[in-house]
Amino acid sequence: MNARVMNVKVAGTAGSDSRPAAPVDPAPPHIAARGVAVDFRIEERRQRVLNDINLIVPKGSFVSLIGPSGCGKSTLLKVMAGLIAPSEGDMRVAGLSPQEAVKARLIGLVFQEATLLPWKNALENAAFLLMTADETIKRREAFERAAAMLRLVGLDDADKKMPSQLSGGMRQRVAIARALALNPEVLLMDEPFGALDAITREEMSECLLDIWERTGKTVVLVTHSIDEAVFLSREVHVMGTGPARIIETLPISLPHPRTEDSYADPAFAAAENRLRGLLIESHRRRRP
Amino acid sequence: MTDAPMSWAEQPSTARFRKGVSDAAPALGLSAAVIVFWELVIRLFGVPSFVLPAPTAVVASLAANWRALAVAAEATAIEVLFGFVLSGIVGIAVAIVIVRFERFGRAVYPLIVLFQNVPKVALAPIFILWFGYDLAPKILLIVVIAFFPVAIDMLAGLQSVDPSFVSLMRSVGASRGKIMLRVRIPHSLPHLMAGLKVAITFSVIGAIVGEFAGANQGLGYVIQFASTQLDTPLIFAALIVVSVLGLAFYYVVEFAERWLVPWAPKFDPVQAAG
Ligand SMILES: Nc1ncnc2c1ncn2[C@@H]1O[C@H](COP(=O)(O)OP(=O)(O)OP(=O)(O)O)[C@@H](O)[C@H]1O
Ligand SMILES: [Mg+2]
Numbered sequence: 001m002n003a004r005v006m007n008v009k010v011a012g013t014a015g016s017d018s019r020p021a022a023p024v025d026p027a028p029p030h031i032a033a034r035g036v037a038v039d040f041r042i043e044e045r046r047q048r049v050l051n052d053i054n055l056i057v058p059k060g061s062f063v064s065l066i067g068p069s070g071c072g073k074s075t076l077l078k079v080m081a082g083l084i085a086p087s088e089g090d091m092r093v094a095g096l097s098p099q100e101a102v103k104a105r106l107i108g109l110v111f112q113e114a115t116l117l118p119w120k121n122a123l124e125n126a127a128f129l130l131m132t133a134d135e136t137i138k139r140r141e142a143f144e145r146a147a148a149m150l151r152l153v154g155l156d157d158a159d160k161k162m163p164s165q166l167s168g169g170m171r172q173r174v175a176i177a178r179a180l181a182l183n184p185e186v187l188l189m190d191e192p193f194g195a196l197d198a199i200t201r202e203e204m205s206e207c208l209l210d211i212w213e214r215t216g217k218t219v220v221l222v223t224h225s226i227d228e229a230v231f232l233s234r235e236v237h238v239m240g241t242g243p244a245r246i247i248e249t250l251p252i253s254l255p256h257p258r259t260e261d262s263y264a265d266p267a268f269a270a271a272e273n274r275l276r277g278l279l280i281e282s283h284r285r286r287r288p
Numbered sequence: 289m290t291d292a293p294m295s296w297a298e299q300p301s302t303a304r305f306r307k308g309v310s311d312a313a314p315a316l317g318l319s320a321a322v323i324v325f326w327e328l329v330i331r332l333f334g335v336p337s338f339v340l341p342a343p344t345a346v347v348a349s350l351a352a353n354w355r356a357l358a359v360a361a362e363a364t365a366i367e368v369l370f371g372f373v374l375s376g377i378v379g380i381a382v383a384i385v386i387v388r389f390e391r392f393g394r395a396v397y398p399l400i401v402l403f404q405n406v407p408k409v410a411l412a413p414i415f416i417l418w419f420g421y422d423l424a425p426k427i428l429l430i431v432v433i434a435f436f437p438v439a440i441d442m443l444a445g446l447q448s449v450d451p452s453f454v455s456l457m458r459s460v461g462a463s464r465g466k467i468m469l470r471v472r473i474p475h476s477l478p479h480l481m482a483g484l485k486v487a488i489t490f491s492v493i494g495a496i497v498g499e500f501a502g503a504n505q506g507l508g509y510v511i512q513f514a515s516t517q518l519d520t521p522l523i524f525a526a527l528i529v530v531s532v533l534g535l536a537f538y539y540v541v542e543f544a545e546r547w548l549v550p551w552a553p554k555f556d557p558v559q560a561a562g
Contacts, residue, residue, distance in 0.1 A: 081459050
């Protein structure tokens, strides 16, 4: 109920500062933050890390969070995942509190490091969270689903490989498969390709885009790469520091489906320039 | 397990054996040189046997008393075995309780460290007083000596889990107990094995000290008895048996490590130093 009211409000703001009907997202809000603030206590001192975050992610959309290092992107993602409780405001995922969303298994997480269990092979790792989340699932069924997800992320014959035998990109694919095996409605990714080389990164971007188009999941991606944000997202939220808030929401009008050719689209360069400008501004404001 | 990333296991056994021999050769050579030098010094200067026996005298004593030494070794081995296993259990339990029940852990941890500073050897007579001359006081002494490295290493292992992993588990609603069981404990196994390797050597020391304090069997008893008889060659013979026993136990633990935690990083002392 609240989320719906807010949708109107925020969608209105986002629409008004760019062209009116660009990101027509008739989908209902899937993730909705209203006035979310987070304080961390550091040595008896309270420090405000996030302040008054208002954000709507429509169902099935792909949005990115971008902003200077330390501005609170990871913290915001953790609030969405129910790992940090907001000090103020309200976060809703599919109309539920993040904790309830966790219980309903709506959330899949991917971090910068693949964090695979070194004593399990790729398939076991991909099935591991699913088997933790659902105690009743049959081992065979969990493995079948994990194997299907490994194929989806392009790891066809790495099932039996141990993490130490996989490259960084392959490990990250396993981590994505592990999140997808949960069949979550929402995929939250924190710099998932941050540790990979440029070419692997682009490959992974295309792989992720392909998965998103096929599965229609709601994706929130934290990234430092302007290219990545533009190429993948429908909307990019630019965050600023001191304490963090969203300084601008930029709709990306690059047509779908996006392919390698999208990089050459004039709309790509335009969005990229605009985003670079916003980021520079956000960095400047960081000083005082 | 066929695909386990074990460089150790992937080598063919003959190559492994050859590498083992070439690794051991310098140490064996040095030992041989020391023994020959020792024998020469004793013969040249006519050192009396009860002060320092020649290696040949020690070997002679070993041959003459091997049956008694074997019986004593068995008694000591039983103490070490029980004491070590119990140390492992206590050490693991202490670490898990400290991590799982944070508040309690914060109260208990300093006490354990404090207790670690009590000279444990001095407790041996008290344990003898309380529990008599049987197995119990020796096992207890071993446990108070050897649980500490297990607890400390296990604790380090439990706490060194990548926080991202804990986040992942929490994001699917896993309880703290489940995170402990599925992630923290398996993750800490390589650390645990390091602690157990220290604990097994401490266990042998604990058994010998326990036997010194009061016993009627075991290698520590043999050493003490031999010293009252000024039978120094027998003392040395018993020491050799103690060392072999300790070495055997140590390698059992190391073998268990390779088998239990094949993913653990291998440690090569020489390469690590160089
Ligand atoms: N658990 C914590 N306790 C105290 N302060 C924290 C904690 N986690 C994060 N912070 C602080 O909150 C701020 C935001 O951190 P966060 O990790 O969300 O930034 P970020 O935008 O993800 O940065 P980066 O781009 O470098 O990953 C930082 O100043 C950080 O020092
Ligand atoms: Mg971050």
